[in-house]
Amino acid sequence: MIWDFEFTGRILPDLLGGLWVTVQLTVIGYLIALSLGLAVAVVRRVRVVGPIVHGVMEFIRTTPLLVQAVFVFALVPPEISAFTVGVVVLGVHYAAYTAEVYRSGIEGVAKGQWEAARALSLPVSRTWGAIVLPQAIRKVIPALGNYLIAMFKDTPLLFAITVVELLATAQRIGAAEFRYTETITLAGLLFLLVSIPSAILIRRLERRYAAV
Amino acid sequence: MPPSETPSAETPQGGAGQPQIVFDQVVKRFGDLTVLDHLDFSVEPGERVTLIGPSGSGKTTILRLLMTLEKVTEGRIDVAGEPFSHMRRGNHLVPASESYLRRRRRSIGMVFQQFNLFPNMTVRKNVIEAPVHVLGLSKGEANERAEELLDLVGLGDKIDAHPTQLSGGQQQRVAIARALAMRPDILLLDEVTSALDPELVAGVLDVLRQVAETTDITMLCVTHEMAFARDVSHRVLMFDKGQIAEEGPPEQIFEDPREDRTKSFLRSVLDNGF
Ligand SMILES: Nc1ncnc2c1ncn2[C@@H]1O[C@H](COP(=O)(O)OP(=O)(O)OP(=O)(O)O)[C@@H](O)[C@H]1O
Ligand SMILES: [Mg+2]
Numbered sequence: 001m002i003w004d005f006e007f008t009g010r011i012l013p014d015l016l017g018g019l020w021v022t023v024q025l026t027v028i029g030y031l032i033a034l035s036l037g038l039a040v041a042v043v044r045r046v047r048v049v050g051p052i053v054h055g056v057m058e059f060i061r062t063t064p065l066l067v068q069a070v071f072v073f074a075l076v077p078p079e080i081s082a083f084t085v086g087v088v089v090l091g092v093h094y095a096a097y098t099a100e101v102y103r104s105g106i107e108g109v110a111k112g113q114w115e116a117a118r119a120l121s122l123p124v125s126r127t128w129g130a131i132v133l134p135q136a137i138r139k140v141i142p143a144l145g146n147y148l149i150a151m152f153k154d155t156p157l158l159f160a161i162t163v164v165e166l167l168a169t170a171q172r173i174g175a176a177e178f179r180y181t182e183t184i185t186l187a188g189l190l191f192l193l194v195s196i197p198s199a200i201l202i203r204r205l206e207r208r209y210a211a212v
Numbered sequence: 213m214p215p216s217e218t219p220s221a222e223t224p225q226g227g228a229g230q231p232q233i234v235f236d237q238v239v240k241r242f243g244d245l246t247v248l249d250h251l252d253f254s255v256e257p258g259e260r261v262t263l264i265g266p267s268g269s270g271k272t273t274i275l276r277l278l279m280t281l282e283k284v285t286e287g288r289i290d291v292a293g294e295p296f297s298h299m300r301r302g303n304h305l306v307p308a309s310e311s312y313l314r315r316r317r318r319s320i321g322m323v324f325q326q327f328n329l330f331p332n333m334t335v336r337k338n339v340i341e342a343p344v345h346v347l348g349l350s351k352g353e354a355n356e357r358a359e360e361l362l363d364l365v366g367l368g369d370k371i372d373a374h375p376t377q378l379s380g381g382q383q384q385r386v387a388i389a390r391a392l393a394m395r396p397d398i399l400l401l402d403e404v405t406s407a408l409d410p411e412l413v414a415g416v417l418d419v420l421r422q423v424a425e426t427t428d429i430t431m432l433c434v435t436h437e438m439a440f441a442r443d444v445s446h447r448v449l450m451f452d453k454g455q456i457a458e459e460g461p462p463e464q465i466f467e468d469p470r471e472d473r474t475k476s477f478l479r480s481v482l483d484n485g486f
Binding site: 110112113115116118119120121122123126130131134135138 | 279280281314317318320321322324326328329330331332333341342345346390391394
């Protein structure tokens with residue numbers, strides 16, 4: 001089989017459309033994972049509520065993303081789009097991972113920092129907001145960055161709930177045109193086009209923050 | 213004092229001559245380990261007291277109780293004539309709530325052995341953080357206070373540095389400035405020079421001497437620096453096994469200790485070259 005450039009040019013816009021969906025899923029899902037994970041990591045230290053939240057997150061972390069997506073999609077009313085379900089499930093699923101990352105960062109903050117804050121009578125909000133979290137987050141930025149790439153690579157799973165991202169687009173074209181060589185190769189290249197620069201960026205962040 | 217007061221809530225009479233700190237039969241246990249054993253002592257306003265004693269005798273625990281980093285197991289602590297470890301509820305005393313402690317501990321500052329500066333903030337930010345967010349000072353007022361205090365500790369030129377760029381001695385002087393910025397009535401110092409290289413000790417002690425000379429802050433100081441203790445303190449308390457083994461003016465304790473436990477402790481400190 002030889003490479004058909006004319007065909008390639010024809011399907012490229014559709015594939016780029018798919019890539020755009022993938023990027024949106026990843027970025028919005030990541031923002032959910034970053035903020036929800038942080039909230040979970042902090043709430044986990046609260047009495048009674050903490051262990052409950054922890055239990056829920058453990059459950060989410062130990063069941064497959066695919067199962068969660070299909071399950072939630074079946075439950076929600078049909079007005080809610082597959083994209084919305086996909087992005088939320090992806091974000092919440094990864095929040096269970098980022099929460100653990102934040103937790104390790106918080107536990108890594110020296111006990112003396114809490115005690116100094118207490119000795120200065122700082123309110124709880126300042127102790128967390130100005131002292132503990134800035135130090136904790138700085139330390140875990142590289143680990144958080146790795147989850148961005150992991151999420152990007154997990155987006156094709158949302159095919160199962162009809163979210164048409166990059167891989168699903170390629171599948172569709174391939175099936176309709178009976179040409180998989182160009183479509184799947186191109187889809188793979190487009191994945192690389194995003195993931196390689198992201199990985200480089202994350203390595204840079206890692207080096208920058210690891211030094212401190 | 214409210215007329216409804218019961219004897220159990222009685223505190224020393226207000227006005228002049230009232231002790232700043234009172235430990236009343238204070239017991240502190242960690243599990244099975246009794247660290248403070250029905251301890252009684254008081255400290256007058258403006259008094260500077262040095263706590264000495266062997267490792268594990270409970271010196272740090274005393275300071276941590278005052279800083280509300282630990283809670284008493286039994287007994288009670290009063291500060292400035294008011295219950296401190298406890299609070300009044302109706303006619304009796306109950307263990308102090310977190311919000312009560314937050315309000316009361318504002319008059320107390322502490323400097324730690326390991327400095328505990330906030331590494332994510334500049335020196336300036338370290339010093340103004342609490343004045344701005346606890347006392348409600350404006351940024352301008354707080355900055356003025358920070359500049360003054362950093363000049364006092366000889367670090368006026370380091371105000372925009374990060375703690376990691378400073379030597380241990382410099383960090384400890386910033387920590388002193390940070391504690392003083394809250395204008396505490398009581399300053400707690402826990403072996404503040406123990407983590408320092410020998411050549412940096414003198415600079416920190418000089419700053420503390422100056423604080424002692426120029427302010428009337430009540431100071432509780434745990435230290436192995438006997439010369440410093442002698443110069444600065446009004447009284448030395450020798451602790452052993454959670455109780456006071458001996459107390460007296462520094463000249464007497466250091467030159468003419470009466471208790472064998474004090475004698476052997478002082479000998480061990482000298483032998484170890486503190
Ligand atoms: N949080 C804690 N949990 C359990 N035991 C503790 C705790 N804090 C202190 N202790 C124990 O209490 C005892 C008294 O400790 P403390 O730190 O008050 O002694 P110290 O007189 O300051 O000794 P050092 O001269 O070594 O600093 C020690 O045996 C210590 O191990
Ligand atoms: Mg100690």
